[in-house]
Amino acid sequence: MVLGLIRHIVVTVSEMMKMVGRAGNKDVAYRQVFAATMKWLFPVGQLRQRFFFSITSLMFHVAIIVVPIFLAGHIALWKSGTGLSWPAISNGLADVLTITAVATAVLLVVQRAAARDSRALSRFNDYALPLLIAVPFVAGFLVMHPTWNPFSYELTLLVHIMSANVLLILIPLTKLSHMVLLPATQLVSELGWHFPPDAGRKVAVDLGKEGQPI
Amino acid sequence: MQTRDKYSYYVEQTALDVTDRPRKFLEAFGSVLKHGNYGAVLDTYSRVSAKCARCAASCQLYETTQDPRDIPCRRSQLLLRVYHRYFTHAGVAKARLFGGFTLSDEYLDEMAEEYYRCTACRRCKATCPIGIDHGLVTHLARWLLAEIEVIPKALVVSVREQLEGVGNTSAIPVPALKDTCEFLEEELQDIYNVDIKYPFDVEGSEYVFFPAVSDFLLEADTLMGNAAVMHVTGGSWTIGTGNYDGINYGLFYSDRMLERIVNNVVAEVHRLKGRKVLVGECGHATRSAWFIPTFAGPDAPPVVNCLEYAYQMLEAGKLPLKDTRIEERVTYHDPCNIARTGRITEEPREILKAICKDYVEMTPNRTRNYCCGGGGGTVSIDEIRSFRTKLMGKRKADQIRATEAQIVVSPCANCKKQLREVCEDNELNDVEVVGLHDLLLKVIDFGVPEPKAEQSAGDSQSDEQPEAGELQSNVAK
Incomplete structure (x- = not known):
């Protein structure tokens, strides 16, 4: 997963540098691009359109980003493995966020299926991924609350870890890669309009159309 | 020779004579990816597109038709799918192993239809959390289609005349x-x-x-x-x-x-x-x-x-204006090509506020304005007028109606033609569509007495200035 994501970042950055290098006009509206990027990295102002869907999506994202990184148990693992450590959130908050993650994951799927436009766009993985993401959260919640857990502790922990591993593998291979590519997408779109000069003539040569009447 | 058998717009006979289109389309695609800057864009888009459908809520065409084919993201997917299948390792490998999607003539015809149902106004880009520019995808798809001769006749004839x-x-x-x-x-x-x-x-x-x-x-x-x-x-x-x-x-x-x-x-x-x-x-x-x-x-x-x-x-005080102002209620339509990125939005407004008594905004406006409905060259395609004015232009008509303006100003030849047709086809009979300099002309102070008796600026306009038809007859054919 780490290698996959690093590859994404390296490839994207080098592609973008190539694009700027080839572009005839190197005057890129970086400030505008940066503003658009920040707007969507922290999309609090963008909730009015499709209000419920947006709120659900925002809560979902916050929960699945915060809990895995700031759960005390996870930080303890990092510390024993690498010596790194950072402040944790309380387990109570983690519980609330975990329930939020699971609930919003289910809601996202329901909303996706319920609205005709998103239904028309959706592929199998658009339904499967949120549910798959919910699995380690459900299992993790049961691990944290053994008294409510009808299954064996070891089995639940195994499901928790293995499902999370599956997700980590899937991240670079699926649309989940937006977790590292999102900061770059606005810039990529902008650079797309920065054409290399003479590209049209080269294409015409390739296709044997140079000098042909229109 | 021309024909409209295949698409909703006329194409030239050459478009129908092309054989082996999927291969030629892919050849052109490969060459464009090699020499252009589109590769990294398509690569990123096809990886991260989340199919959230937020763009649907910002597309004036989809809002009117409610037809899934008009969702920007779905339209872009048509091209991204071809890209993924033929130009990524994953797509090629998957096709070798499992078969599946193959580019066909029918698929190209679908693209030809869909990419001219989009005016590339880029309004949806602002609502895409990922920042996917569907206008850019439409722009590229049309180029690739042009390489297999699928071009609306109205556009190609004009370019031939020009070049x-x-x-x-x-x-x-x-x-x-x-x-x-x-x-x-x-x-x-x-x-x-x-x-x-x-x-x-x-x-x-x-x-x-x-x-x-x-x-x-x-x-x-x-x-x-x-x-x-x-x-x-x-x-x-x-x-x-x-x-x-x-x-x-x-x-x-x-x-x-x-x-x-x-x-x-x-x-x-x-x-x-x-x-x-x-x-x-x-x-x-x-x-x-x-x-x-x-x-x-x-x-x-x-x-x-x-x-x-x-x-x-x-601003510099070098443009002297008379004391008279435009009396009618005036509103301003932002042409997508100059306003969508926010590059020219305030200049026309400042001028209009200086010369009009009753200037009102239409909502939404500036970078969020609705397209006139004839963008991306579609305004020149006369045979799709009802599509442009009734479906694409429906929101625009509603927007204009809500302002109760008598004059719509738009500093764009395409927007003006389209807006006049939108008004005609949507019972906005009392609305006049003009350019900004048309109004400015009426209030410029030339420092000389006018030849006729004093009239209000509005009256003198309709009485004395030449009609378009009058002028046209003056031009040698």
């Missing part, structure tokens, strides 16, 4: 151009008692003027306004007889043509030893001219839109 024929999209020869300008000079003399000249081929002028050439046939008032502004501000400008057309349909269907047409503009400026490109009231001509640094390098002449010029002069 291989008379030299401009309306096929106006130089003598007719000069006749028209003489006629406009006489009109200015008769109505405003002022001697204004259209300067031709003046070497070393600061500005070389490139309006939408169709203005010479259809928009007399706009051109008189342009000349009047240059006259009272003492601007050094000229019209080059080698090239006097700012229109660039290459922007709508082929980067190859876009570059050739842009280079012709630059060549004319160099021939006249001019310093800057002054673009008339035309959205896509302005945006095309903004590509000049792309193709002509860092020494390219700077581009100034006539709105920017007029506003600059107004």
Whole structure:
């Protein structure tokens, strides 16, 4: 997963540098691009359109980003493995966020299926991924609350870890890669309009159309 | 030869004669990816597109039709799917192992239809959390389709005339151009008692003027306004007889043509030893001219839109105005090509606020404005008028109706034609669609007494200025 994501970042950055290098006009509206990027990295102002869907999506994202990184148990693992450590959130908050993650994951799927436009766009993985993401959260919640857990502790922990591993593998291979590519997408779109000069003539040569009447 | 058997727009016979289209399409695609900058864009888009459908809520076409085919993300997916299947390792491997999607003639026909149901207004880009620019995808898809000859006849005929024929999209020869300008000079003399000249081929002028050439046939008032502004501000400008057309349909269907047409503009400026490109009231001509640094390098002449010029002069106090103001209620339509990125939104508003008594905004506006419905060259395709005005233009009509304005100002030849048709087809019979310089002309103070008795600015306009038809008859065919 780490290698996959690093590859994404390296490839994207080098592609973008190539694009700027080839572009005839190197005057890129970086400030505008940066503003658009920040707007969507922290999309609090963008909730009015499709209000419920947006709120659900925002809560979902916050929960699945915060809990895995700031759960005390996870930080303890990092510390024993690498010596790194950072402040944790309380387990109570983690519980609330975990329930939020699971609930919003289910809601996202329901909303996706319920609205005709998103239904028309959706592929199998658009339904499967949120549910798959919910699995380690459900299992993790049961691990944290053994008294409510009808299954064996070891089995639940195994499901928790293995499902999370599956997700980590899937991240670079699926649309989940937006977790590292999102900061770059606005810039990529902008650079797309920065054409290399003479590209049209080269294409015409390739296709044997140079000098042909229109 | 022309035919409309296959698509909702006419194409030329050559489009129907092409064989082996999927292979040729993919060849063109490969070549464009090799020489252009689109590869990384498509790669990123096909990886991260989350299919959240937020764009659906911002597309004026989908809002009206509620047809899933009109969702921007779905339309872009048509091209992304081809890209993924044929130009990524994962897609090629998957196809080897499991078969599945193969590019077919029918699929190309679907693309041909869908990518001309989008005006590339780019309104949806602002609502995409990922920042996917569906307008860019439409732009590219149309180029690739053009390489298998799928181009609306209206567009390709114009470009042929411009690059291989008379030299401009309306096929106006130089003598007719000069006749028209003489006629406009006489009109200015008769109505405003002022001697204004259209300067031709003046070497070393600061500005070389490139309006939408169709203005010479259809928009007399706009051109008189342009000349009047240059006259009272003492601007050094000229019209080059080698090239006097700012229109660039290459922007709508082929980067190859876009570059050739842009280079012709630059060549004319160099021939006249001019310093800057002054673009008339035309959205896509302005945006095309903004590509000049792309193709002509860092020494390219700077581009100034006539709105920017007029506003600059107004601010500097060099544009004297009469005490009379436009009485009617006026609203402003932002042309996507100049307003979507926020580049020209305030200048026209400041001018309008200075010259109108009752200026109102339509909502939404500026970078979030609805497209007139005829963007991306579709306004030139007469045979899809009902699509443009009833489906694409429905939101626009509602928006205009809500302002209760009598005059809609839009500084864009395409928007004006489309908006007039939108008003006609949506029972907005009392709405007049004009350019900004049309109104400006009425209130410029030339410092000379007018020949006729004092009338209010609004009345004198409708009585005395030439109608488009009148002017057209004056132009040699």
